[in-house]
Amino acid sequence: MTAPAPIALLAELTHRCPLSCPYCSNPVELERKETELDTQTWVDVFQQAFDMGVLQLHLSGGEPASRRDLEDLTAQAARIGLYTNLITSGIGLTPKRLDRLEAAGLDHIQLSLQGTNADLADRIGGYRGGFDRKMVIAKEIGDRGIPLTLNAVMHRHNLDDLDRTIEMAVELGARRLEVACVQFHGWALPNRAALLPTLEQTRAVKDTVARASKKLRGVLAIDFVPPDYYSDFPKACMGGWGSTGLNITPNGTVLPCHAAQTITHLEFESVRDKPLLDIWHHSSAFNAYRGTDWLPEPCQSCERKEIDFGGCRCQAMALAQDAEATDPVCKKSPLHSRVTDILDAMLANPEKEFIYRKA
Amino acid sequence: MTLELHQSDRPYLPRGVRVQRDTVRDRMVLQAPEKVIELDDIGVAILSRVDGRTSFGQIVTDLATTYGAPADQVETDVQHFLQALRSRLYVLVQS
Numbered sequence: 001m002t003a004p005a006p007i008a009l010l011a012e013l014t015h016r017c018p019l020s021c022p023y024c025s026n027p028v029e030l031e032r033k034e035t036e037l038d039t040q041t042w043v044d045v046f047q048q049a050f051d052m053g054v055l056q057l058h059l060s061g062g063e064p065a066s067r068r069d070l071e072d073l074t075a076q077a078a079r080i081g082l083y084t085n086l087i088t089s090g091i092g093l094t095p096k097r098l099d100r101l102e103a104a105g106l107d108h109i110q111l112s113l114q115g116t117n118a119d120l121a122d123r124i125g126g127y128r129g130g131f132d133r134k135m136v137i138a139k140e141i142g143d144r145g146i147p148l149t150l151n152a153v154m155h156r157h158n159l160d161d162l163d164r165t166i167e168m169a170v171e172l173g174a175r176r177l178e179v180a181c182v183q184f185h186g187w188a189l190p191n192r193a194a195l196l197p198t199l200e201q202t203r204a205v206k207d208t209v210a211r212a213s214k215k216l217r218g219v220l221a222i223d224f225v226p227p228d229y230y231s232d233f234p235k236a237c238m239g240g241w242g243s244t245g246l247n248i249t250p251n252g253t254v255l256p257c258h259a260a261q262t263i264t265h266l267e268f269e270s271v272r273d274k275p276l277l278d279i280w281h282h283s284s285a286f287n288a289y290r291g292t293d294w295l296p297e298p299c300q301s302c303e304r305k306e307i308d309f310g311g312c313r314c315q316a317m318a319l320a321q322d323a324e325a326t327d328p329v330c331k332k333s334p335l336h337s338r339v340t341d342i343l344d345a346m347l348a349n350p351e352k353e354f355i356y357r358k359a
Numbered sequence: 360m361t362l363e364l365h366q367s368d369r370p371y372l373p374r375g376v377r378v379q380r381d382t383v384r385d386r387m388v389l390q391a392p393e394k395v396i397e398l399d400d401i402g403v404a405i406l407s408r409v410d411g412r413t414s415f416g417q418i419v420t421d422l423a424t425t426y427g428a429p430a431d432q433v434e435t436d437v438q439h440f441l442q443a444l445r446s447r448l449y450v451l452v453q454s
Contacts, residue, residue, distance in 0.1 A: 005383055007395055053383035055395050081379075083390045108375045108392040147375030147392050175373075175448040176392060218360045221447045 003281060003290060005053025008245040010060055010258065011042065013073065015250050017063040018091045020126035021114060022354035023153055023188035023195060025258050026062060030357075035251040039069040041271070043076040045248065048276040050080045057082040058110075062250070065092030071100040078105030085110060087151075090137035091130055098140050108147040110178075111138060115157075116164040124157065126356045142173040149176040155195040156350070159205055166212045170220055177220055179209055181227040185259035185314055193351035196343065202230045229339050233304060234311025234327035241289035241313060246280065254279045256286055259314040263323040289313050289323075296324060298332045362442040364415040369453045370441055371411030376449045378406050391449045405437055411453060415441070 015030040037045070046057060057077050064070055065088055077084050086101065087110045093101075114131070115121030121131035141148050150169045154162065162179065169177040182188050182195050197205070209224045216222070228235065238245050238257045247255040252271040255261065261268065266285040280286060288294070292305050299310040310316075311327020319328040319338050326333040364370060372378075376391045378398065387403045389396040398406065404426075408418045419437055423430040444450040 051383075053381070055379070055381060055388065055390060056393065058393075083379075083395075085393060107390075110393070145374055147373070149392055175375075218362050218445055218448070 003242055003286070004244075006049075006244055006246050006280060007054065008056040008058065009046075009049045009054045010058045010245065010247040011045070012060050012062060012247065012249050012258070013042070013064045013067045013070070015062040016066040017061055017089070017357075018066070018127055019063070019089050019114070019130060020356040020358060021124060021153070021187070022126075022191040022356055023155065023182045023186070024357040025183070025186040025188070026357070027186055027259070027261055028190070030062075031250045036067075037250065037252045037271070039072055041252065042073055043080075045252075045271050045276060046073075046077045046082060047080050048271075050082055052277045052280065055083055056085060058085045058087055060087040063089055063092055065090075065097065071097065071104050074101055074106050075104035078107075083107050088112070089114075089125070089130070090134040090141075091127070093137045093140075095140050098137070098144060098146070102144060102146065106146065108149065109141055110149045110151050111141065111174075113150050113152045113165065113168070116161045116168060120158060120161070124354075126354075138172045148172065148174045149178060150174040151178045151180060153180050153182055154197070154205065155182045156197050156201065157195075159197050159201040162205055162208045163212075166208075166216070166220070166222070170216065175221060176223065178223045178225070179205065180223075180225040181205070183225070183228060184318065185262070187355070187357045189318060190355050191351075192342070193346040193349070194354055196229065196346050196350070197227050198347060199230065202227050228312075228315070228329050229343055231329055232331045234308050234315065234329040236308045237289075237312040237314075237327075240291075240309045242280070242286040243290070246286075254283070256289075257314065260285065262314050263317050265323075294324065296326060298334075299326050302332065362445045364438060364441055364445075364452060365454065366414060366416035367454065368415045369411055369413065370409045370415060370418075370445075370450050371453065372406070372409060373448070373451045378403065389444075389449065391447070394447070394449075396449075401436070402440065405440055409441075409450065 014036055015026050074084050084106050085108045089112045114124040118131040122128050152165045184192050213222045242256045247258045253268050268285050269279045269283045295310045299305050311330055313323045315327050316325040317323040320335050328335040328338050379388055379390050381388045387398040389398055419434045423433045441450050
């Protein structure tokens with residue numbers, strides 16, 4: 001099947017990170033430093049990506065600032081012509097490194113926010129002093145005028161602070177705020193019972209976002225990722241599997257999305273062995289769920305099949321133990337009760353302790 | 360705040376937003392934070408005049424003259440186009 005060229009590449013430069021957020025999107029099996037691609041290999045991959053049509057490069061991790069060659073990688077990506085976006089916790093960045101990143105041509109920073117105060121943020125990040133250090137870097141980013149998005153990952157423990165989160169985004173001079181309710185992949189899955197928001201929080205967050213979006217029109221753009229388990233319909237996985245974006249892990253494994261390795265029967269290929277273009281078009285993993293021909297019922301005859309493509313494959317894997325099933329989040333899924341059963345059970349008996357991400 | 364541009368407002372693309380050729384797809388795009396927007400010829404014509412010096416009124420007059428189109432229709436289209444970008448902060452305005 002011929003696929004259109006991808007627009008965006010998420011480069012997980014490393015899985016190393018000083019924080020250990022219990023909802024980290026990295027896989028539970030983290031890759032080690034020794035297996036990471038070296039600078040030249042990444043630059044070669046960036047060039048291949050640009051040549052095949054990628055326009056936006058997201059430099060991510062782990063914490064990408066844990067890579068000492070981050071500035072060099074950024075400079076080379078910018079020289080190639082890619083729009084460069086740094087996805088960071090801010091920990092590991094310094095004023096000097098920001099100067100070098102600016103000189104390298106970095107276009108934009110997406111800064112994560114674990115909470116609105118040190119107590120909460122440091123407990124969630126599992127890193128004492130992290131919040132204060134983040135605030136110092138946030139101010140440095142603002143002082144330089146580097147375009148900033150604040151990415152607030154929201155869950156039961158911080159959703160009640162949404163008003164303050166929005167205020168902070170404005171105070172820090174962010175142009176955009178992502179109110180991203182936790183998606184249950186990676187480390188968030190084993191932490192689901194500790195993170196699931198309540199129904200009341202879910203209702204409130206929608207109202208708060210709607211109100212703030214209106215009030216802050218032209219000041220702050222707010223993007224909202226609602227909590228999956230309370231939705232009627234699933235999210236379109238990556239805008240359609242293998243259609244617009246791709247993800248490369250620290251060791252060079254090419255994935256259709258960051259959680260795809262949870263679908264254990266898929267075979268993924270590496271930029272160490274094959275050209276990226278070849279992997280994008282021909283690898284069995286990318287072709288597994290492309291388009292709509294593979295969709296089961298009720299998706300196949302559903303009027304939303306070109307909107308959400310049956311939902312998220314990794315979620316189908318996690319909740320239905322079948323990656324080809326309709327995403328159970330969908331109210332039309334024959335397995336939708338699995339979602340409501342989880343909600344009922346976990347809300348009745350929420351978990352108080354986090355399982356922190358660790359290597 | 361209102362997103363409407365006044366005649367004397369001078370719109371500009373802030374840092375982190377730029378027009379770029381997408382050679383692989385043979386088209387022009389607006390590159391913005393975590394977003395790529397495809398531009399048609401009209402979008403390119405408008406954004407090529409968005410420089411922080413030229414006022415909204417001048418942009419409309421210039422486009423109407425260049426393309427021989429009625430100014431009020433051009434103004435409606437340009438207003439609509441720039442407001443959509445302004446709502447995402449892809450366009451900012453100096454007044």
